[in-house]
Each structure stands twice: as C-alpha cells, then as structure tokens.
Amino acid sequence: MLAEKFDFVHISTGDILRQEVRSGTPVGTKVEEIMNSGALVSDQLVAEIVGDRLGSQDVPPDILLDGFPRTVPQAEYLESLPGDFEQIAVNLHLSEEEVVKRLAGRRHCAGCGRIYNGYYSAPTEEGICDGCGGGLLQRPDDVETVVRERLRVYQEQTRPLIEFYRSREGYFEVDGSLGMDSVFEELSSLVAGHQSRAWGAGVDRNKSDRLQGES
Numbered sequence: 627m628l629a630e631k632f633d634f635v636h637i638s639t640g641d642i643l644r645q646e647v648r649s650g651t652p653v654g655t656k657v658e659e660i661m662n663s664g665a666l667v668s669d670q671l672v673a674e675i676v677g678d679r680l681g682s683q684d685v686p687p688d689i690l691l692d693g694f695p696r697t698v699p700q701a702e703y704l705e706s707l708p709g710d711f712e713q714i715a716v717n718l719h720l721s722e723e724e725v726v727k728r729l730a731g732r733r734h735c736a737g738c739g740r741i742y743n744g745y746y747s748a749p750t751e752e753g754i755c756d757g758c759g760g761g762l763l764q765r766p767d768d769v770e771t772v773v774r775e776r777l778r779v780y781q782e783q784t785r786p787l788i789e790f791y792r793s794r795e796g797y798f799e800v801d802g803s804l805g806m807d808s809v810f811e812e813l814s815s816l817v818a819g820h821q822s823r824a825w826g827a828g829v830d831r832n833k834s835d836r837l838q839g840e841s
C-alpha cells in the first residue's frame with residue numbers, strides 16, 4: 627500500500643528469496659532449508675541481492691526496503707553504499723503473542739496472492755479464496771513452532787537494530803497493534819512529513835522540480 631501510494635520501488639528480501647526457492651535456482655536450493663527453519667540467511671548473500679537491485683537503477687528511485695536490514699552488519703552495509711541518500715527507519719512494534727497470531731494465522735491464495743488471516747479476516751469458505759476461488763496456502767515458516775523460532779532469532783539478531791537506528795536521525799516507532807488502516811495512515815504521514823522536510827532542504831531536487839513541472 628505504501629509503495630503504491632508513494633510510487634516506491636518495493637524491495638522485499640523475503641519475496642526475492644522465496645522466488646529463488648520456487649524457481650529452483652542454486653541460491654534457492656541453498657536457502658530453502660534455512661528459511662523453513664526460521665533462521666536468517668547469510669548477511670553476505672542478502673547484501674548481494676540488495677546490492678544487485680540497487681545497483682541496477684540508473685537514477686536512484688525512492689525505495690521501500692521490506693525485511694532488510696535484519697542485522698547490524700546489514701545496516702552497516704546499507705550505510706556504506708555510495709550515493710547521497712536519506713533513510714528513514716520504522717520499528718513497527720507488536721506483542722509476541724500478537725505476532726504469533728498474525729503469522730501462524732496467515733494464509734495466501736495460490737492463484738491471486740490475496741492474504742487472509744484465520745483470526746481476523748477469514749475467507750467465507752475455509753481454505754478457498756473469496757476473490758478467485760483459488761486454494762489457500764500457508765508459508766512453511768508460518769507454522770507456529772517456526773514462528774516462535776523466528777521470534778527468538780529476532781531478539782538475538784534483529785532487535786539490536788533498534789539501538790543502531792535510535793542514535794540516528796529518521797528513526798520512528800509505530801504501534802503495529804492499531805490495525806491496518808491506522809498503521810497505514812501513520813506510516814503515510816511519516817513519509818509525507820519526511821519528504822516535505824527533505825524537499826524543503828533541497829534534497830532530491832530533480833524530483834521536486836519534476837513534480838512542479840507536472841503540476
């Protein structure tokens with residue numbers, strides 16, 4: 627929703643890795659078992675994936691990084707990339723029990739990709755997509771035991787990022803328990819506020835010139 631609203635290039639490292647697994651590439655074969663166990667894949671591999679995507683853009687677009695960085699070395703890698711770019715980092719916080727419900731209850735349609743949740747937004751007929759009639763699937767890493775392992779890994783490897791970003795400008799916390807519409811509104815106003823401040827300060831002049839030309 628954010629990528630659509632703000633015209634961001636959406637880079638989800640999890641989606642990219644799942645695509646590699648589905649296509650049976652050497653990378654996919656290497657990471658499948660790691661992902662299904664709830665562990666993180668190596669920083670080096672993820673940095674290569676993100677570096678490839680960012681390096682293939684002629685003009686740096688506005689980018690929504692989703693699921694990256696997940697460790698302090700990944701965040702340091704991101705900061706080490708050349709170019710004069712600005713980052714904002716958002717920590718969406720939620721209780722562990724709520725995370726378990728949202729993930730273990732999640733199903734997606736094999737046909738159209740629509741996402742359901744058995745606790746909050748169940749389909750009319752169990753296991754069948756309301757939209758296209760396709761069968762609903764569960765991600766192997768959304769099984770409750772694996773979700774709990776992902777939370778353990780989060781505490782150990784990802785949570786230290788909060789301290790990393792807290793000491794920098796552009797760090798925000800959003801209450802993820804508010805529900806989708808309110809979270810989306812909060813995130814949208816954070817992004818809009820940041821963009822107007824950045825443009826006011828002369829950052830990304832090309833884009834602001836382009837928009838003025840279009841108005």
Ligand code: AMP
Nearest residue numbers: 639640641661665666667672693694696
């Ligand atoms: P996600 O779709 O973001 O929940 O990611 C699913 C899985 O992909 C994670 O549990 C990891 O195994 C792997 N993964 C995704 N992004 C990263 C990352 N930045 N660093 C390491 N592993 C990742």
